[in-house]
Amino acid sequence: MQVKTEAALKFSADAIPSKTTSTSLRADRARATHYCNPLHVAQVVCHRQKDGNAEFLVRWQKRKTSTIPPKSVVSWHTLEELSACLHLVQEYCSTFEAPDLSKVGNQPSLPAITSLKRKKPGDDSASRDFTAINKAFLQLPSPSSRSASISSLDDGANTLARAPADDSWLSISVYNGLLKRREGWITAYRPKRQVKVTQINAVNLPTHEMLDHAALHTAPLAAAIRLFRDKFMKKLQAVPNLFLENHHDTTTPSLNFRFISSYVLGTDVEPMDPDFQSRCTLPCKPNMGANRGCEYTHLCICLDQAAVDGERLRTKDLAMFARFKAGDSMDGEVVPRRFPYSISSNPATPPTLQAFYREQRYPIYECNLECSCGPRCKSRLVQKGRKVPLTIFKTDERGWGVKCEEDLIRGEFIDVYLGEVITNAEAERREDAAGSAQKASYLYSLDKFAGDDFGDVKPEDCYIVDGEHMGNVTRFMNHSCEPNCRQYTVSYQKHDKKIYDLAFFAYEDIPKGVELTFDYMDRDEQEEDDVAAQRAKAEADPENESKPKCGCGATKCRGYLWI
Ligand SMILES: C[S@@+](CC[C@H](N)C(=O)[O-])C[C@H]1O[C@@H](n2cnc3c(N)ncnc32)[C@H](O)[C@@H]1O
Structure with a gap:
């Protein structure tokens, strides 16, 4: 020996x-x-x-x-x-x-x-x-x-x-x-x-x-x-329906990355006490609605905070409809609500996000484990996870990107953004530690409800999802100023305004193989002239000199990633 x-x-x-x-x-x-x-x-x-x-x-x-x-x-x-x-x-x-x-x-x-x-x-x-x-x-x-x-x-x-x-x-x-x-x-x-x-x-x-x-x-x-390459492929093999493609060089995504299937909560991050979990009770029951899910659009407690179905309200109560049209809050009122997803009778057609939600960015409240409805409930989609096959691929100039191996239809669910959920203070500490080096950023704020009408979430109390070292495929999605995907807020616990899902849906029909992108600044669409003026102003501002430039190539490109 x-x-x-x-x-x-x-x-x-x-x-x-x-x-x-x-x-x-x-x-x-x-x-x-x-x-x-x-x-x-x-x-x-x-x-x-x-x-x-x-x-x-x-x-x-x-x-x-x-x-x-x-x-x-x-x-x-x-x-x-x-x-x-x-x-x-x-x-x-x-x-x-x-x-x-x-x-x-x-x-x-x-x-x-x-x-x-x-x-x-x-x-x-x-x-x-x-x-x-x-x-x-x-x-x-x-x-x-x-x-x-x-x-x-x-x-x-x-x-x-x-x-x-x-x-x-x-x-x-x-x-x-x-x-x-x-x-x-x-x-x-x-x-x-x-x-x-x-x-x-x-x-x-x-x-x-x-x-x-x-x-x-x-x-x-x-x-x-x-x-x-071998080590990364091993990590990838543990994730269903996910592939890697690189026709540019021999590099592999960072090995200092772990694929996870749900949020990992960091120090001092507290989810809401499950005892306060709101859920649907009677008359909801499993497998109702001809096996296509809940039909109680005006009784289900889980739809309490869902978008009001104006069309149906008009046929039911004109006075209330007038108040709704005038912008009155319908919170707590028994009115017909909209399910967030359309379920086709054709099983080959995937569920899609209703146009109202897609355009208005209204938060989506899905039923949860405590609810009386069954797994087929119409309000369960994002929680069932990704179904579409995705590929992480090397782009020309923006590092890794993501594309789908199948055609996506408008409103189709893609996946959620995952990572380590950390406090604002910890995010600042990590940003400081990274220094001024032009590193890629993987921090995603959970600030949808910050400063809302109830004012119970202050911006500095919001949590942040860090996908740099642990996360899932969406952490490789690049930004575009004219994106084909959008991120929506999906909550299972209506009262928890600090921890919810960030879900990506196709914002238009996306042919197979086209890169999937979203707007890192989550901006609404703007006119081309307005964007051009904005970009010229940003380029003339010396403060933006060190900001990362956007390479999305869109006609309406704003010039910088975070602007
Ligand atoms: C969430 S990561 C996206 C995945 C990244 N491309 C990678 O290789 O890991 C965000 C980073 O990707 C790069 N990026 C994303 N979109 C870009 C764009 N439109 N133009 C230039 N760089 C972009 C920037 O470095 C940014 O900080």
Whole structure:
């Protein structure tokens, strides 16, 4: 049996087994206890080619309680050792230009890739320039205190860079000795025999030499890219009727994303007490209405807050109809109400959102688990989940997008937006942490009822859905100023104005394969001239300079995403 030695943990190049021969398999096993824990890895900084394989330079999280000299420790690791942190390797690899598909094919299992190129700064939102990497890597002291002489870590454990005379050097040096596993952490280790701990200055990590080497040796990244794809496909397989398509490059959506099937409630997010759940009782009963659901449009308590059916009210009570037309509130009045969905007698035709709801954006109240009606009730649709087959696909210039594999008819339900439900304060904290980098945004406010007539939900108390790291397919839907889908509020618990569903319906007939989009600002339709004037004004305003530009290409494009 292979005995684990401290030498095996050395983070010089020689310590990393790279070939799976019978002896190196044993070596792999010996290293198995040193698989990198994602909680301890801060960032993947650079890569190099070693014996034809890629190795990645990893920066470890700083250990608050550590008294061991290095405040930042880096080490080289194989893909295998980084198998639990592949999303960090993927983030690093996204700083390289995707390879030409005509050379590498587009199969789920990719052949070796030879044309990866380091992206030029500003190529797209995912690209980072090297200065940015360096800055993120260390909280740098002022440039004047940096060492003028930087050695490459490629030189191995004996590299010693000349340090500047001031004390700042201590906090920026990188221990380059042995690593040891201690209390679940991988820490720098100073063997007793070792008289002098070798350190290198890490002010400019990755060094220019490392960057040059990485730019020249991109071929081994093909193995990493293949792994990203395989791992994402595994996540996708757990979601019915969902596919991935990429005819542009070999990238895969972020591995730091988990598909979920319902909201995940964050800290301090409280759903309403189920005891206050309003529900329909008698005369509603399961499977009434010729097996097509509830027919009690003026008695069902669940329709209390539904839209008033003006046409039927006119035939029933002219005086009341006049009040309704004059804009009086019909809350609490026994009047005919409208079911939100039309159910066709043809089972091949999907249910659709009634025109009134589609145009007026009236909140939809569906029956809930406590209701007396059965599963066929007309007021149950969104809660039954997505039925249409969707594909996440790579767009020309807007990252990933979503399309449907079948024709959609106007008013057809697509899916809800899911994610982690967080407080406003937490959303602000996350936005601040993301900084000014032009990152994609996945925050969706649950503010439909903020400042409504009852005034019981203040804007600052609204919750926010964050779909960045957990969510579902709709988190990949892009914005258009002339969208073909719209988002509607769907509630099961009428009194809970803070947690409800954000449901997407087709706003027009959408042929199969057309990208599904919605308006991130949820604006009503405007005249073309008004939009053009608005766009010209926005473009002239220096405050908008750093705002993300819209690439929807619509005639009525407002120019910016959030404007
Ligand atoms: C909810 S995500 C949509 C999915 C995203 N494309 C992706 O690849 O993950 C929102 C982000 O997508 C990009 N995006 C969406 N619509 C866009 C548009 N019309 N023009 C430019 N970028 C857009 C922006 O980066 C935005 O912050």
